[in-house]
Amino acid sequence: MGKVQLQISRRTFLKSALAGSAGLAVAGGHAIPAVAAPEGSAEPPWFYRGQIKTTYSVCDMCPWRCGITVQSVGDRVYKIDGNPADPKSRGMLCARGQGGVSFMYDPDRLRSPMLRTGERGEGKFQEVTWPEALDAMAEKLLAIKEQYGPESVAVFGHTSGEFWFADYFAQAWGTPNAAKPSSSLCTSPREEASNLTLGFPVGGHEPVDWEGLRCLTLIGSHIGEDSRNTVMQDFAKAWGRGAKVIVVDPRFSSVAAKADYWLPIKPGTDTALLLAWINVLIAEKRYDADYIAEWADGFDKLAAHVADLTPEWAAAITELDPELIRTTARVMADSLPQSLIMPGRHVTWYGNDTQRMRAAYTVNALLGAYGREGGFYFNKSPYIEAYPHPPFAVAGSAGGCSAEPGAESAELPVGPSGKARADGARTKFLRGATAMQELIEPMITGEPYPIKALIVYGTNLLNTVPDVPRTIEALKNLDLVVAIDVLPMEHVAWADIVLPEATVLERYDELWTVAHKTPYIALREPAVEPYADTKPAWWMARELGMRVGLENYFKWETAEEYINTRLQTIGSSIEKMREEKGIIVQKGKPYFADFKGSSPFLTKTGKIELYSDELALAGQDPIPVYTPTEDPPDGFFRLLYGRHPVHTFAKTQNTPLLHELYPENELWINAGIVAAQGMKDGDRVWLENQDGARSGPVKLKATERIRPDAVFMAHGFGRNEPALTLANGKGANDAQLQTRYILDPISGGAGMRVNFVRIVKEA
């Protein structure tokens, strides 16, 4: 009898493990024996090979960070699924997330700490012990601090564990020169435009209130190719409900193919289109007049500003049909306030990007979208206390795409020797977001003060920061380069000290706290032991801290102790979180009504600032103006880049599973051009940019899906590191072709779509 019942409960568990349904609550360490495999397969499937253990964690295969359940049997992880309790994944997961297991078992992984033996860039190292590597790093850091001050150490951080180095260690050590690519190489124009217009940043997760949305407008956002799980889910639901979709893109993207209206705009002219839309909304009195009267400031100036910026004016600039511009403005207005332009993610395009984003937010204000159901909700961060520590030597973190509302831009943080960030914030550009690419110059010139050491945590330096030759020069010039990574990415060969990291499936990590409609906290626990001699970032940061006199900041012995101390402040613990499937959801304040009469907008006027006094005072356009960007010279195409659905940044190209699904990128090019130049689909060509930089060979994808004046490729390919045995030498490298960028004078963002390439048929 007992046996039969046991069998039933085992089967129920198996069902819950396989189907992701709410079955028995089984968390890390509490595994149940598997049932016997049915007959019919020579080797039983993995879920019959022994006890299935389920561990709750947060995916690290892209920056979106879905909650996951990790299924392992013995010491092997077999499957990752979306955690049904997680507000982002809701039990589903994209291809990249599925690739997390393959990423962990990549045979090319770094396996031991190493010290450089050859010249920088040669990639010659000797394996050493952790104490040897950390002692060497600590000694060098202290010497640099002694001679130049702690501000002369820069820390670049990306991926899940960036907190420990780019935020926690950097602030404890005393350097304001900590930066994340997610700011100035991705979202800073979007964030700063939001700060200027609404008084708070967008935050990591665009606060689109999808459930009631009736009209979605995308400018360059390629949902589906940018395969953020939640966004794909929400988009599919809205589309299935019949919400109108307007897509502005020079390329017929996957989502453009689903759109009711596709506007194949001339690259670089989006602001003209936005101004014409504003013109139509105001001229035809289709905007939400009551909302504007109550919540907006500067409407009359805006109306006067756009009076002549008609669809006909914009048509000449954007190469779009003026009637299409007019129609789409009306379609947007028909659904207001459940109608909006999604802010998008990577928006550092042409160097005038903050103004473009402000124009988009102006449209959203005219549609009355902010704070309305089916428009934008106001997101809120979850409540939980930080781990108690002495005051940081530098107040203010590196920022990034999920910067906390309000904190970053008010005042620039300074280090113990009184030096503010060396990237030119408040001088070269107006606002205070960190600009990683502007920290390279001081490494070469020593101006405004020298940066002598660089700790690179998880940032793919040579595939991310534009102007690669300049970065190489900086790497040659530094006194200390430390690379902390999972894989031998290109910049690792330039490091003096290499610290190999455990992947997210092998480590505890800082709690994931998400500003959201329903703020939530997610737990990250390891499913298996770290591979070879790899270590988690929290351990490395702590061990380093103990060696450089920062013991008081690292009082905890284990990550569990650190996490439990924080969770105690909200009456929880790791144990309790396991019972709640790794997720704690709190209550938000999504709509106007939740503010009980006070303004949710944190601008000086307490309103949406359609006219910005701050910009006017700084000599910038207080209302967005269209400024032309340079056209490609004869024989050249504008180089556009973006995502492929199975790859993230320059991180996953070597991951065996994802490499199999998309091993090399292709060059999207208009089929008519290919035919006219006597080439054909599938030909392999080289690309040469305006400065003579080359990359390739890359396969031509001759397609009707792109304008004749631009070419497009997925980012992150064309790698040149033999230690990446799968990715090396496959496709073309957009970063190497981005030898120039235009600095956004407001946000500090690096506009990278200002490079042109021509096709050469041989190397």
Add this chain to the structure above:
Amino acid sequence: MATNAFLLDISRCIGCQACTAACKTGNELPAGTQFIQLIEQTRGTFPNLEGGFQNHRCYHCTDAACVSVCPTGALFKEDGMTRLNRDVCSGCQYCTDACPFDVPQMVDGRCSKCDACADVVAAGGTPWCVRTCPSDALRFGDRQEILAEAQSRVAAIKERYPKARVYGETEAGGLGVIMVLPDDPEVLDLPANPQVPLLVNTWQKVVQPATMGLTGLSILVTGVAAVIARRNHMQELKLLHKEEAKADESK
């Protein structure tokens, strides 16, 4: 027991390949094997374009050409799905010739294709591709309910896609994958009326029985040997599991 079916909503699929990856990891498919292929489809010329993705996979025909031509029983029907027992596949490739959808592939000399996650479903789970699809383009369940869902989805997208239709209700005797198509099947590279090629049919129904005494016998002998070997193996495996279970209980 009611027959199950997949729902595959081609109009909804956004080509993210989550299904392909989940299928590969959940089923531990070796490098080079994929049961689902995403194929980009584009119609028209710039800027007047239409397009989407074909989510190409086994459609689990009721009148399955592959099953009727398979000489070893490696391909067979079960619960409305077309299963594959690779252990007894002889690599004859009749199935690749016969399939009206061009689905079975030869990997390491043997047939390779989706078996609708037979083991997962038997254990009470959902096929991996369905479980992970972020676009709700895939579902799995009772065939009648799936058919009703497909019909209601078609009705909902008629305004966008006037030619939208259900595909798979009757085609090839009824497919195990009921599709929502935004356009005519031919436009989406699907046969309007999928049929077993006449030549294959002739081979199966006339030539093959006639030559049974020759080639048929040799296939039969190989097949029986394989079955016996396999039965022994499974018995050993069962014994092993029993011992494990006893060990667990004594703990």
